[in-house]
Amino acid sequence: MxxxxxxxxxxxxxxxxxxxxxxxxxxxxxxxxxxxxxxxxxxxxxxxxxxxxxxxxxxxxxxxxxxxxxxxxxxxxxxxxxxxxxxxxxxxxxxxxxxxxxxxxxxxxxxxxxxxxxxxxxxxxxxxxxxxxxxxxxxxxxxxxxxxxxxxxxxxxxxxxxHDNANIAFENKETSTLIKTIVDVQPRASGGGGGDTPDQIVWRICDQTRASISTKIDSTLVNPDLMVPDDMGQLHSLTTVLLHETDRFNTLLALIHSSLNELQKAIKGVVVMSEAFEEVFNSFLNNKVPALWHKKGYNSLKSLGSWIHDLILRIDFMEKWLMDGIQPSSWVSGLFFPQGLLTGSLQAFARRYRVPIDALLFDFDPIPMFLSQEDIYKQNKRKKEDEPDVYQNLVAPEDGVNIHGLFIDAGRWDMKQNCLVDALPGQMNPPLPVVRFYPVLELPKPDPRYQAPLYKTSERAGTLSTTGHSTNFVLPVLLPTNMPSDFWIIRGTALLTQITD
CATH class of the missing domain: 1.10.8.720 (Region D6 of dynein motor)
Known part of the structure; x- marks a missing residue:
């Protein structure tokens, strides 16, 4: 040391x-x-x-x-x-x-x-x-x-x-670096030993990806209630967020499908394999998300297979919101720009109560129940009317929004005490329960809660985008705890919208 x-x-x-x-x-x-x-x-x-x-x-x-x-x-x-x-x-x-x-x-x-x-x-x-x-x-x-x-x-x-888990995180990081180095220097297999050739492997990935991902989110199926303007002739703020997010997803989906088609043409020799598609080809072989997709996509550290499954969940979440309206709890992790949902919630409150939006803050109320977007997706696909509602009678609040799908880094949630406590050995990123984000004009002072920064990915570091927002940091979330804030600060405790895999 x-x-x-x-x-x-x-x-x-x-x-x-x-x-x-x-x-x-x-x-x-x-x-x-x-x-x-x-x-x-x-x-x-x-x-x-x-x-x-x-x-x-x-x-x-x-x-x-x-x-x-x-x-x-x-x-x-x-x-x-x-x-x-x-x-x-x-x-x-x-x-x-x-x-x-x-x-x-x-x-x-x-x-x-x-x-x-x-x-x-x-x-x-x-x-x-x-x-x-x-x-x-x-x-x-x-x-x-x-x-x-x-x-x-x-x-x-x-x-x-x-926490002792920090050593596990360190060892995982070292292992990932070693594996990446080995993969980078490993020669490409030719398929001469009887296995599939790289061309065959990539072709199959293209077919599987195309079959599993929608070509677009049909915005014409939007619930008519979402398009009803208010007294001032404006759409609800969250509807605007929904439409913007839908456009972003459709841009990404169009790019994915066009690049898959072009890559298969290049593999067949119909078109020249450009440098960009060479990178897509190699990314598929290494189970990585192509840089071409990342450029039009959202922050993510997931491998290709996990990223595609995550995209399927995001599309399902967007389609459900589009057709049925705001859900009892919103999967903020499924958005390109999570700040948009939160700002839209503040704007709706500001319009309703005639207060300036820049005077509003978020307060937070943890609800002692866990929601998994994976479970919600599976229930949406089954469409069984007699099946117990995965939301467990949770309803969307009039002011603010319920949020699920967040994870805790360097900590865990105790359901009995309904507060943040120290992590269990080996438990790296346990889920956070549903949290109600609701607008207020001021927060209590002094506030004993821990101010946990919320990041999109475990990388945490980000850059300032053209909007002036960090590409990774979202906002601080106040969490109740029995420990002093200094304990969590030194622990490095934070919230994540998604984990690596």
Whole structure:
């Protein structure tokens, strides 16, 4: 871990600062120096956990640590410790100057409190619950070095404030990288051994995909009630969202079917195999979604087979909404632009109650029931009138919207307590129950709930689109919990609209 390099590098800075320690601070001075070094080691090593550690990978380096130490010396020269100034400069400037994601900044500031705040000066303070990690009460530099050498070679996730499942996420990431590397360097099979040739495999995938995916969503089947304008002559905001989403899906479906036809022509030799269709061909062989489809599609990290099945579920959800109107609960994960559904809900509320939309916020009410879009899809296909309703008498609210299909990253939902609790071992992305999103003018203060960022995919990081929205982040969701928010922040707990597979 980074603290082993700190034993060789960080202590070189200590040698100078030990000799120039501010008057009257004594052990407090050494504790603060050690805290900065531990903080630096922790934020460096969190990178290995991928998005659970940081949404974006940052290149913190030794100059950041040395700058933080020199700032500490400068501010404490008179023997007084100005904690507010030190914490702000360290988290917002020295290290925070590299951080570009607001949720990473929140995490950085919270981690700093564990290693560099007034409580660390208490005699029995420990950096983690195990008690393995702490600042030794020692006067000599060599004593600190000896303590560092006793620390575990393979660190436990708890020193990072993370669940044991974080190691599983790390190992999965490493395995995926290894497999991808092997696949990339593996020569293409020719089919000479009696198996199917690459051309035959891709041809079959084209046929299967074409047979399973609709050519379009027929917007002429829209429920007439959805097209009734209000008193101001405007369609309901959610109807507008529905029509826009339908257009996006039809654009994607048209591209999929045209590219399948062109690819099969290229395989037959009727047309030239262009570079774009060569990429589609290779993607099919590697069970990946072609870049051509991704460009017109939605954020997803799924493999080709899972992506196609997910698209089938999305089409079914859209057709049901189109023909029957808004469902008791909306599958926000099935939309190109989830923010559109939420903004449409706010706009409908603003029109109804004559309030400015920019004055509205969402509050959240978890409903103790789980809904699976897979189950809803299967029931829609069976069309049995005597079958119990999968929605279990849930009704769409007059104000706001019920949402299902979200997943929890680094946590789980306790149905008895109806709140967020720590994850079970090996349980990576359990579902979140149905949540009612309803507009309010203000939220309660102080609010003990955890502000969980909602992302479209587990990649978390995104870029700003032309609309000014992140391509991955949706909005923060407030979740009730019995644990302090800092616990979840350091855990890296977030919500996802979809999981990888």
């Amino acid at each position: 980074e603290y082993n390099r700190f034993a060789l590098i960080g202590l070189n800075v200590w040698k100078r600062l030990f000799a120039r320690k501010p008057a009257m601070l004594g052990q407090d001075w050494r504790t603060m120096l050690f805290g900065i070094c531990m903080f630096h080691a922790i934020i460096q090593e969190r990178k290995k956990f991928g998005p659970l550690g940081w949404n974006i990978t940052y290149e913190f380096n030794n100059s950041d640590r040395e700058c933080a130490m020199l700032n500490l010396q400068m501010f404490c020269e008179d023997g007084h410790i100005p904690w507010d100034a030190l914490e702000y400069i360290t988290s917002q400037i020295t290290y925070g100057g590299r951080v570009t994601d607001m949720w990473d900044q929140r995490c950085l500031t919270t981690i700093l409190k564990l290693f560099f705040s007034p409580p660390i000066l208490e005699d029995d303070y420990k950096y983690s619950l195990s008690g393995t990690y702490y600042c030794p009460r020692a006067d000599k530099l060599e004593d600190f070095r000896e303590y560092i050498e006793t620390l575990p070679v393979i660190e436990d996730p708890e020193v990072f404030g993370m």
